[in-house]
Amino acid sequence: MKNKVIIFEKRPEGMPDLNCFRQEDIMVQEPADGEILLKTHYISVDPYLRGRMREGKSYAAAFNPGEPMRSGIIAEVIETNNSEYRQGEYITGMLNWAEYQISNGEGLVKVDPDVAPLSAYLGILGMPGLTAYLGLMEIGRPQDGETLVVSGAAGAVGIVTGQIGKILGCKVVGIAGSDEKTEMLKKDFGFDDAVNYKTTSNIRKAIAEKCPSGVDVYFDNVGGEISDGVMMNINKFARIIICGAISQYNETRMPTGPRLQSVLLVNSALMKGFLVNDYAGKFPHATGQLTHWLLEGQLKNKETIIEGFENIPKAFIGLFTGTNKGKMVVKV
Amino acid sequence: MKNKVIIFEKRPEGMPDLNCFRQEDIMVQEPADGEILLKTHYISVDPYLRGRMREGKSYAAAFNPGEPMRSGIIAEVIETNNSEYRQGEYITGMLNWAEYQISNGEGLVKVDPDVAPLSAYLGILGMPGLTAYLGLMEIGRPQDGETLVVSGAAGAVGIVTGQIGKILGCKVVGIAGSDEKTEMLKKDFGFDDAVNYKTTSNIRKAIAEKCPSGVDVYFDNVGGEISDGVMMNINKFARIIICGAISQYNETRMPTGPRLQSVLLVNSALMKGFLVNDYAGKFPHATGQLTHWLLEGQLKNKETIIEGFENIPKAFIGLFTGTNKGKMVVKV
Numbered sequence: 125m126k127n128k129v130i131i132f133e134k135r136p137e138g139m140p141d142l143n144c145f146r147q148e149d150i151m152v153q154e155p156a157d158g159e160i161l162l163k164t165h166y167i168s169v170d171p172y173l174r175g176r177m178r179e180g181k182s183y184a185a186a187f188n189p190g191e192p193m194r195s196g197i198i199a200e201v202i203e204t205n206n207s208e209y210r211q212g213e214y215i216t217g218m219l220n221w222a223e224y225q226i227s228n229g230e231g232l233v234k235v236d237p238d239v240a241p242l243s244a245y246l247g248i249l250g251m252p253g254l255t256a257y258l259g260l261m262e263i264g265r266p267q268d269g270e271t272l273v274v275s276g277a278a279g280a281v282g283i284v285t286g287q288i289g290k291i292l293g294c295k296v297v298g299i300a301g302s303d304e305k306t307e308m309l310k311k312d313f314g315f316d317d318a319v320n321y322k323t324t325s326n327i328r329k330a331i332a333e334k335c336p337s338g339v340d341v342y343f344d345n346v347g348g349e350i351s352d353g354v355m356m357n358i359n360k361f362a363r364i365i366i367c368g369a370i371s372q373y374n375e376t377r378m379p380t381g382p383r384l385q386s387v388l389l390v391n392s393a394l395m396k397g398f399l400v401n402d403y404a405g406k407f408p409h410a411t412g413q414l415t416h417w418l419l420e421g422q423l424k425n426k427e428t429i430i431e432g433f434e435n436i437p438k439a440f441i442g443l444f445t446g447t448n449k450g451k452m453v454v455k456v
Numbered sequence: 457m458k459n460k461v462i463i464f465e466k467r468p469e470g471m472p473d474l475n476c477f478r479q480e481d482i483m484v485q486e487p488a489d490g491e492i493l494l495k496t497h498y499i500s501v502d503p504y505l506r507g508r509m510r511e512g513k514s515y516a517a518a519f520n521p522g523e524p525m526r527s528g529i530i531a532e533v534i535e536t537n538n539s540e541y542r543q544g545e546y547i548t549g550m551l552n553w554a555e556y557q558i559s560n561g562e563g564l565v566k567v568d569p570d571v572a573p574l575s576a577y578l579g580i581l582g583m584p585g586l587t588a589y590l591g592l593m594e595i596g597r598p599q600d601g602e603t604l605v606v607s608g609a610a611g612a613v614g615i616v617t618g619q620i621g622k623i624l625g626c627k628v629v630g631i632a633g634s635d636e637k638t639e640m641l642k643k644d645f646g647f648d649d650a651v652n653y654k655t656t657s658n659i660r661k662a663i664a665e666k667c668p669s670g671v672d673v674y675f676d677n678v679g680g681e682i683s684d685g686v687m688m689n690i691n692k693f694a695r696i697i698i699c700g701a702i703s704q705y706n707e708t709r710m711p712t713g714p715r716l717q718s719v720l721l722v723n724s725a726l727m728k729g730f731l732v733n734d735y736a737g738k739f740p741h742a743t744g745q746l747t748h749w750l751l752e753g754q755l756k757n758k759e760t761i762i763e764g765f766e767n768i769p770k771a772f773i774g775l776f777t778g779t780n781k782g783k784m785v786v787k788v
Contacts, residue, residue, distance in 0.1 A: 175722075344717070347715065347717050347718070348715070351717070366717045366720050366721045367721075368721070369715075369717050369718050369721060372715065372717075372718060378714045378715070379714070379715045380712050380713060380714055380715060381712060381713075381715045382710045382711070382712055383679065383680070383701075383704065383710070383711045383712060383713045384716070385676070385679045385683070385698045385701050385704075385727075385729075386679070386701050386704060387729075388698050388727060388728065388729035389698045389699075389700070389701060389729035389730070389731070390507075390729065391729060392728070392729045392730070392731050392734050393728070393729050394726065394727075394728040394729075395717075395720060395726070395727045395728070396720065396724070396725070396726040396727070397717075397719075397720035397721035397722065397723060397724045397725050397726075398721070398724070399721070399724050402724050
């Protein structure tokens with residue numbers, strides 16, 4: 125069967141562009157004994173993939189040029205020689221950017237389209253939702269009445285983080301990159317306030333104004349100067365979750381900025397790197413809680429869905445200019 | 457009674473000098489009902505006092521020019537109108553830099569010269585010892601076989617931290633400012649290895665060589681470029697205790713350096729500011745453990761004792777050029 129696949133063509137220097145990818149037609153074989161044939165429906169594009177395009181140590185093993193790109197995918201079992209999977213079932217897993225592919229079923233998780241829309245399993249019920257929930261609960265541990273600041277607040281993780289902060293009784297202030305996004309956060313997602321960093325010259329002052337009681341928990345998805353401004357407003361015993369640093373991912377040199385050790389010291393504050401996969405043992409509980417809140421209407425799902433297999437690279441690149449609101453997903 | 461007192465004359469800009477202090481003769485009154493008259497024997501000088509000489513937020517309330525300087529002191533009760541204190545008893549507490557002073561006894565702790573030399577209650581059995589023990593146990597949580605790096609390793613806190621690391625089964629590497637100090641750490645205090653940062657051009661490489669299995673716990677007393685070099689060698693799940701930043705205390709502007717968030721992120725590492733007073737509830741247990749180790753000979757005390765009341769400011773300033781080995785104390 126003819127089948128489109130997107131190959132990692134070359135490592136980007138700085139901002140990735142379309143030349144880092146190439147599309148190929150590669151035949152798919154029939155599934156052998158124990159295998160299944162999968163048809164892709166939704167493909168997740170995520171900032172962390174940029175790290176894997178770099179050589180050397182990052183979150184996870186580096187992609188190698190010449191190999192298919194991979195990310196979280198929702199696919200349908202269309203042929204099966206594996207007794208654990210039936211035709212018509214849907215699964216999610218780390219799979220190739222391909223229209224069709226063979227799998228032996230390892231590492232796949234079944235998803236139920238009757239509980240939530242399929243794409244939600246890549247977002248609010250998938251890795252970004254788990255990241256928001258577990259980062260906040262395991263490191264941030266926000267208490268009722270505390271102030272939570274979320275950067276990248278209109279992104280896949282941030283928009284869930286802020287909503288969970290509200291469920292937990294926090295004052296929640298988001299930082300995002302357009303007035304449309306800040307309005308959306310306040311109007312549609314219950315954020316108490318939001319800052320458009322693109323039109324704010326002094327983030328430190330803006331956060332001081334929006335957070336008169338200071339910042340107790342900072343969920344950081346972006347790093348860089350935005351974070352510098354937040355850090356100058358932290359309270360005694362603040363917790364800072366380093367979940368991402370999208371503003372830095374395309375830097376070609378080690379970025380510099382204010383040394384934050386003395387800020388942490390004076391405030392007895394904690395800063396910790398958060399990788400969701402370190403908490404895999406807590407995924408079932410976390411997924412259960414997120415599903416419950418979603419079905420109860422306490423959490424709202426937000427997605428930017430791009431249509432067309434060939435648009436995966438473009439959707440990925442768009443993450444770094446902020447073209448998405450909520451989770452960016454490609455529908456095949 | 458005539459009595460010398462050292463007054464905080466003016467706030468330093470950058471490195472403090474002798475002009476920041478002045479000595480005055482101030483009469484001491486007789487102790488009123490409920491009060492005691494104290495004669496100073498030992499005065500502690502500590503890097504953190506530099507923070508209190510600055511205006512605004514630091515570890516503790518700022519000193520105000522015109523007031524006596526204060527720090528940890530060992531004194532003898534020479535007259536008493538307070539039934540809780542008898543003449544001839546020794547106490548420690550935050551007291552004025554004065555030969556004699558009156559106290560109502562609040563906040564003082566009795567110390568026993570038969571258990572350890574009096575000066576030890578300002579060092580290994582005092583705030584620096586508690587800082588080493590609690591910083592390591594509460595944030596560092598070193599495991600048997602892990603690698604612990606200590607900066608400011610020949611200072612009051614560092615020299616205890618490294619020894620505790622050895623007791624706990626760690627490989628311990630110290631960073632200090634002279635060959636004499638690094639030799640002392642290895643020969644007399646059981647450190648596995650030590651780096652002289654003043655003669656090492658590339659700290660990152662030096663630590664990589666001394667710590668082939670990477671750094672699991674970094675107890676940071678100094679900050680700045682030394683710490684940058686250590687941070688580039690941390691392991692997955694590393695813990696970084698920000699206990700001090702003596703290299704930065706005399707900076708007049710916010711110092712800049714490499715942004716460490718991505719290093720924390722990729723390694724799921726924790727960095728936390730440590731102020732010993734946050735853990736006051738654990739002082740009795742910690743003091744008991746330190747006393748036990750000291751009496752058993754598992755911990756060795758190290759002090760630099762300067763003689764003469766008038767030399768307190770000089771001793772304090774010497775902390776920033778590293779004139780001390782172990783705890784710097786002034787004997788009156």
